[in-house]
Amino acid sequence: MTSSPSNRLLFAFILSASLASTIGGLPFNVLPVMLGSLADSFKLDAQTTGMIGSVCFAGYLVGTLGAPFWMNRVNWRILTVVSAIGTAASFAASSQIDTLEWLVVVWALIGFFASTMTCLGMRILSDLPDKVRAFGTRQGVELSVTAAVLFALPPLIISQYKYPGAALSLAAVVAILGLSAFWVPTGAQSNQDAAAAAQDAPASGAYLPMMAWQSLALFFVFLVGNIGLWAFLERIGSSLQIAPAEMGIVFAVLKLLGGVAAFFTAAVGDRVGPSRAAWWVVGTVGLGLVLLQTATAFIGFALGAWIWEFAFTCGCVFHAASIARSDPSGRAVMLVPAVFALSSMAGPGLAGQIVADGNFVGLLAFALASTLLPALVNIIRRPA
Secondary structure (H helix, E strand, C coil): CCCCCCHHHHHHHHHHHHHHHHHHHHHHHCHHHHHHHHHHHHCCCHHHHHHHHHHHHHHHHHHHHHHHHHHHHCCHHHHHHHHHHHHHHHHHHHCCCCCHHHHHHHHHHHHHHHHHHHHHHHHHHCCCCCHHHHHHHHHHHHHHHHHHHHHHHHHHHHHHHHHHHHHHHHHHHHHHHHHHHHCCCCCCCCCHHHHHHHHHCCCCHHHCCHHHHHHHHHHHHHHHHHHHHHHCHHHHHHHCCCCHHHHHHHHHHHHHHHHHHHHHHHHHHHHCCHHHHHHHHHHHHHHHHHHHHHCCCHHHHHHHHHHHHHHHHHHHHHHHHHHHHHCCCCCHHHHHHHHHHHHHHHHHHHHHHHCCCCCCHHHHHHHHHHHHHHHHHHHHHCCC
């Protein structure tokens, strides 16, 4: 930016962008709870439940891929208002729908409108000089809000009002977060160096280094199996007859641990080599999966879910760092949300096919394979 704002203004700037971006993270972060409630309310089978999750992220992918072409041409405050209204209205509409076809359409709209908020938050914070501080705050705010929602949603809302109550509650949360529009900047910062760099950069990612494309592909592989597990994590708990109040505790603490994991990785990531980091993630994810497989009650399920979430979050940070290192121009990093959307679109659908018989062993193996394969490929690419 052309001048250094005061610490107070800088904090308000980061917080407003983080709150706006949190709207985009809500559909993913509450996905297993919402899909589980949806399945119970509409009596959906596993394949249909997984398909709805995939459709949501198909809409997310469309919004993510389109945003770079128009994001800098619109007023960001107006965009925040429109996207918040669109997301909240879609959640509210889904609570009143009684046909599967329209439910699929509305969940695609939820994904689309939410994706614009994710892209906007990342675009706003990319103007700040201290990107680690900015993006760390963004993820911390997002996970803190999600944790608060998950503490209340299963025991207070879903247990009494089922999916319609949960959808209306999320609509209200999104509307409140949309108030951040009053503090969001109106448009891109007048940074002449950044503008010049943007003019010189290619319009698309076609000119990315091969190493960058490989890193993006490995990130997709890592995400697809683990997001498939995430989409059906609530169903695993339900199969163990975990009470709604206990389920709320599991998912709320899980998201808090995700925030701790992000800060932990930021603090120690540079001190750990890529290979050691990858194998630490494989081992810890594996431990969480073993606990989930052997769980018979709340404690085993909770420990397995928490350990898996901690390792999964760390893995996401390590993969993002690898993508950033693979392309010094920084263009590859802008494709990370698209990769996340693609994997979120594919993962739940594949997971739904795997658990069609009600057995979750195949799903846990799928998540382990998705974690292990990128580590093995990285040994071949970079044996150190």
